[in-house]
Amino acid sequence: MKQLKIAVQKSGRLNEESLKILKDCGISIDNGREQLKAPAKNFPLEIYYLRNGDIPQYLKDGVVDCAIIGENLLVESGDNIVVKEKLGFSKCRVSLAVSKFFEYDSIQDLNGKRIATSYPVTTNKFLTEKGITADLHIINGSVEIAPNIGLADAICDIVSSGSTLFKNNLKEVEVILKSEAVLAASPKISEDVNELLEKLLFRIKSVLKGRENRYVLLNTPNDKIEAITKVLPGMKSPTILPLAKEGWSSMHSVVNQEAFWDVIEELKAIGAEGILVCPIEKMIV
Structure with missing residues (x-):
């Protein structure tokens, strides 16, 4: 029997909200602690618990058929991955920030500067569109510390409430893109499994409409x-x-x-x- 393989974040807020929307769709998951995958009891679905940054590649390779993932990750590394539905939770933005002591008037102030980021593709595309040349330093995690230790003049990172920037004496100066959780499909999904995805999508849309x-x-x-x-x-x-x-x-x-x-x-x-x-x-x- 065909099963729909869906990936979700292994832990964190996106994990919790992803499981909640599946539950609200009437899908019961046998998800014991530390499991990497688990079947649904009452829907032909198997859930994969993955590192957030690995999910786009799993979708591209067809290892999973779909995923609940942050839109920002698809913009960064999700070529050919189709967004089926925006889900309305885990909203954030990818923004440029500088030290609160940095005299910032416009994006031109970052020309020739050093920018630390975990989103080099997104950052470089934005800077190129604005005609800005900068030196990108790719950092995985704790990007906000870079200006304080002299590694960079600015950062490009995810911002939710802005409290992390405030704690690190940074100020948000440019919003590159706004993001939320989405249901995304693999470009390699088969026709029969896509029928299961459409059934899941019908349930999700009904839940989202109710929430609205x-x-x-x-x-x-x-x-x-x-x-x-x-x-x-x-x-x-x-x-x-x-x-x-x-x-x-x-x-x-x-x-x-x-x-x-x-x-x-x-x-x-x-x-x-x-x-x-x-x-x-x-x-x-």
């Missing part, structure tokens, strides 16, 4: 239904049910998480009452 939205129930006077319908379009239109109280109805709909509080405030201003908000586990459209 909230289910809203409210009570409204009947003369306010038209105004509220304009605020609550829902997937097609709101569900409207009559209440036992004459002249009143209950309305059910879906609200996007990003617009949620603005919508709720508008509903209250129109006259909606008894507003209930529920999370959506999965949403199939």
Whole structure:
């Protein structure tokens, strides 16, 4: 029986969030401690626990069929690897940073300077596009210490909250790219295994859609239904049910998480009452 081989980060935050989305897709993994691979109990899938930096090569070689991986790694070393879906977690950016004492006005200030990075391809492409010539020092890990020990004038590295830069007396000066976790497919995936990947992708999209939205129930006077319908379009239109109280109805709909509080405030201003908000586990459209 064919199995879908999926790679995830061996440890760390990306590992935890990757396993969570698979769990939310209804996939149960037998993942004991220190296992390098483990089967799913209820889906034709086998999960591989790999070093983050090794995953692009495993995808290229067809050792794994797909992976949950940071988009930044694909930009750096993921030629011919197809991104099937952006997953919305583990968001970060690849940025240039300099010492807080460095007088930085523009990217031109890095011309002829030394830049330490674990992302030489990404860094060099950005500098070339900007017409900047710099001396790149490739470092694996602890890049942020380079300016403090005189190894480099600047760094190019992953930034999440910026706290690591702050602790090392660095300031972010240029954002090269923004990244998040993605589901990526091997260029060598077979047609029959790709069918399994599409089934997994269908589940993932349903979970992501649910995370992006909230289910809203409210009570409204009947003369306010038209105004509220304009605020609550829902997937097609709101569900409207009559209440036992004459002249009143209950309305059910879906609200996007990003617009949620603005919508709720508008509903209250129109006259909606008894507003209930529920999370959506999965949403199939």
